[in-house]
Amino acid sequence: MFKLNLKIALRNLWKNKGFSLINIGGLAIGLASCMILLLYVAYEWSYDKQFKNxxxxxxxxxxxxxxxxxxxxxxxxxxxxxxxxxxxxxxxxxxxxxxxxxxxxxxxxxxxxxxxxxxxxxxxxxxxxxxxxxxxxxxxxxxxxxxxxxxxxxxxxxxxxxxxxxxxxxxxxxxxxxxxxxxxxxxxxxxxxxxxxxxxxxxxxxxxxxxxxxxxxxxxxxxxxxxxxxxxxxxxxxxxxxxxxxxxxxxxxxxxxxxxxLYGDFENGKSIGGKIDQLKIFLLLAFCILLIACVNFMNLSTARSERRAKEVGVRKAIGSTRKSLISQFFLESLLITFISTVFAFILVEVSLPYFNGLLDIKQTIDYENGMFWLVLFGLMIFTGFIAGSYPALYLSSFEPIKVLKGFSVKTDSSVSVRRVLVIGQFVFAACLIICTVVIYQQLNYIKNKPIGYNQSNLVQIDVQGKMRDAGKVELLKSQLLKSGATVNVTTFSSDFTEGGNNTTGVSWEGKNPNELISFNHRGIGYDFTETVGTGLVSGREFSSKFPNDTSGVMLNEAAVKMMGLKNPLGAVIDFWGSKLTNVGVVKDFVVESAYQKVAPMIFYLNRTDNTNVIIARLSPDENISTSLEKIDELVKQMEPNYPVNRKFVNESFELKFQNEKLLGTLSNWFGGFAIFISCLGLLGLALFMAEQRKKEISIRKVLGASTGNILTLLNKDFIKLVAIANIIAFPLAYIIIDKWLSAYEYRVSISFLPFALAGGISILIAVLTVSIQSVKVAKANPVDALKYE
Structure with missing residues (x-):
């Protein structure tokens, strides 16, 4: 029996090449998307688990x-x-x-x-x-x-x-x-x-x-x-x-x-999540895409119900049981799933280097891992049974007498089920479109939000080896200015765009002794504000004209606000037991997270042994490549034993948005796959509806209906389905994006635009998809459908 069912399955695949190609293609894309996402989830999940204890x-x-x-x-x-x-x-x-x-x-x-x-x-x-x-x-x-x-x-x-x-x-x-x-x-x-x-x-x-x-x-x-x-x-x-x-x-x-x-975020001293939240999204995305592919398979399989009805009727008439027919349809489903899995493997192997580069990881498929094959086999069986379940139960239910006399299907629950499945597909697709648009809105909002300084042509050079010797940093600064490669140069105590030192060991007159306040503190050189392109709210910055600046500090606006200083200039601050006088207030600028409010910050005059980077602004009159060559040459002359380590500040700042860019890119890719597979599902329902209504369409044509009238008639029902999907998707997407945005102190407001785009795109895609099949039906010769009547 198995051999016979296999032969029938292979013959059906070969006989209906177009349907088979669409089925295999949809499942292959769904499986490949699911496999890549699961590989990434497994990779992240395995972090730090390679150690024995x-x-x-x-x-x-x-x-x-x-x-x-x-x-x-x-x-x-x-x-x-x-x-x-x-x-x-x-x-x-x-x-x-x-x-x-x-x-x-x-x-x-x-x-x-x-x-x-x-x-x-x-x-x-x-x-x-x-x-x-x-x-x-x-x-x-x-x-x-x-x-x-x-x-x-x-x-x-x-x-x-x-x-x-x-x-x-x-x-x-x-x-x-x-x-x-x-x-x-x-x-x-x-x-x-x-x-x-x-x-x-x-x-x-x-x-x-x-x-x-x-x-x-x-x-x-x-x-x-x-x-x-x-x-x-x-x-x-x-x-x-x-x-x-x-x-x-x-x-x-x-x-x-x-x-x-995975659980790097803390709240009130307890771990509340972190990257695990992103993995949950990807895991959900993986199974939703696979489910959409399975739904697509169901729709396409049942769309061919009339062609398979006589086969079912004949087999039942000669003694086949419903159980054997269900077995046959499941075998066909598993066979298509197996072929799809082979193509999915090819897609995964081809695309894996790209996704490794995108995710900045080194994941590979471990073909020697027994667990991998076990999971793959389970995934394949799951997909085959889910995809084949509805077609097997539906097609095997036909009664021999009715289908052999003349097949007709009422647009009853079977059609309703398919409509529900298509609505489910487009709910997911619309949610993905809305979420992707909001992710990019948030990313652009943060990237375009003023950060308090000018990143353009700002270069950071690491201080290494002999450069730390007394006087060497000042000598290099003067050489950089004389070379014409730079117009301003200063020093900083840590990487300019990364976290650094902080302390609660700060007190001042009027401070609540029971309140702990954390301050970031950084050492800066002369000409700091002019070099980085920030400004002063009041007072002055450190200058060689004032020798006593070694006992002075500068505060940012957030520090002044946190300390409640009405007259910040001249305020005496106890910093780690040293009495220091504030000489200036610097405008707030972002050095750590671009998504959170600027933290209170104290600046003090850099010592030679505390200088870790030199910050230089390139000359606008010089070619950038020429300026960088001059900088490298001067640094090598100063310290030939170290490789020059320099970078543009804006490149380092861009890394702060890596997670959001990754989420947006993956949403784009897999959202596109989900929409494509959903279109195949919609095409399946369009094929089914056109097959059931071909006599009605032919009669309408005989009575004078135009191609446009028939296209409107056929598209109307599908636009309703997509509209219902959007109505369901909008509140779901709003809840998801509102929760995601709540993690950011600086966040974009949720506008009408993402929802309008999702609605417009989904309806446009639905109309185009359905029209491809509807035009063919609308232009068909009525005689072909009515000649047996």
């Missing part, structure tokens, strides 16, 4: 109430790990390390700026990276040693054995290579190229030796002996700051390593 590993977070909000972050004091290791019996290992940072590692003339971390031995016990060479038990004990990743060892030494060879760190410390480990997985929150001992960090950064519960400067990881102890350990660690320093009001908490990447 990942379920027992936690990141220590700090939560502090300031400015009326609770801020939580994974930065902790240098004494946290030792305290947890010694005084918490449930802790098996506790480790402190730096976050990955750029450092120069060189072998002779080969100099590479690499991502490095400084860590203790427990770091490698908690995160059990695979050792290729070297002894895992003895690493990170000697100060002047280094562990390289496999790819970084190849960059430095090629095919040579790197063990016991030496490299230089920052052209100063000579380090012996004691081990080589596998590269940190791409789906890991900590990406690095080499690991060095924590003692080396203390040797290079002497300030870090002093135990200080008020200085959050490292990452602390904890591995518990078993997870039964988590609740107690998390409760015990909460007041650890207050036990050591009563002035610190922060709370500590354990955040699971496996949730670190």
């Amino acid at each position: 990942n379920d027992k590993t936690y990141v220590v977070y700090q939560s502090v109430v300031a400015n009326g909000k609770t801020f939580s972050w994974g930065w902790t004091p240098n004494v946290m790990a030792e305290e947890l290791q010694q005084k918490f019996p449930s802790v098996k290992y506790a480790s402190h390390s730096t976050y990955p940072r750029p450092n120069l590692v060189s072998d002779g003339e080969k100099k590479i700026s690499s991502k490095v971390i400084y860590a203790d031995q427990n770091f490698l016990k908690i995160l059990d990276y695979k050792f290729i060479k070297g002894n895992a038990e003895k690493t990170l004990t000697d100060v002047n040693t280094i562990i390289l990743t496999k790819s970084f060892a190849a960059k430095l030494f090629g095919n040579e054995d790197p063990i016991n060879k030496t490299v230089k760190l920052e052209n100063q410390d000579v380090l012996k290579v004691e081990a080589v480990i596998e590269d940190a997985p791409a789906n890991s929150s900590i990406i690095f190229e080499c690991i060095m001992p924590w003692q080396l960090f203390l040797k290079r950064e002497t300030w870090a030796k002093e135990p200080n519960w008020g200085n959050n400067m490292c990452l602390t990881l904890v591995q518990l002996k078993n997870n039964d102890a988590f609740s107690k350990a998390n409760a015990d660690i909460k007041d650890i700051y207050k036990k050591h320093n009563k002035e610190i009001t922060a709370d500590a908490l354990l955040h699971p390593l496996t949730k670190w990447h």
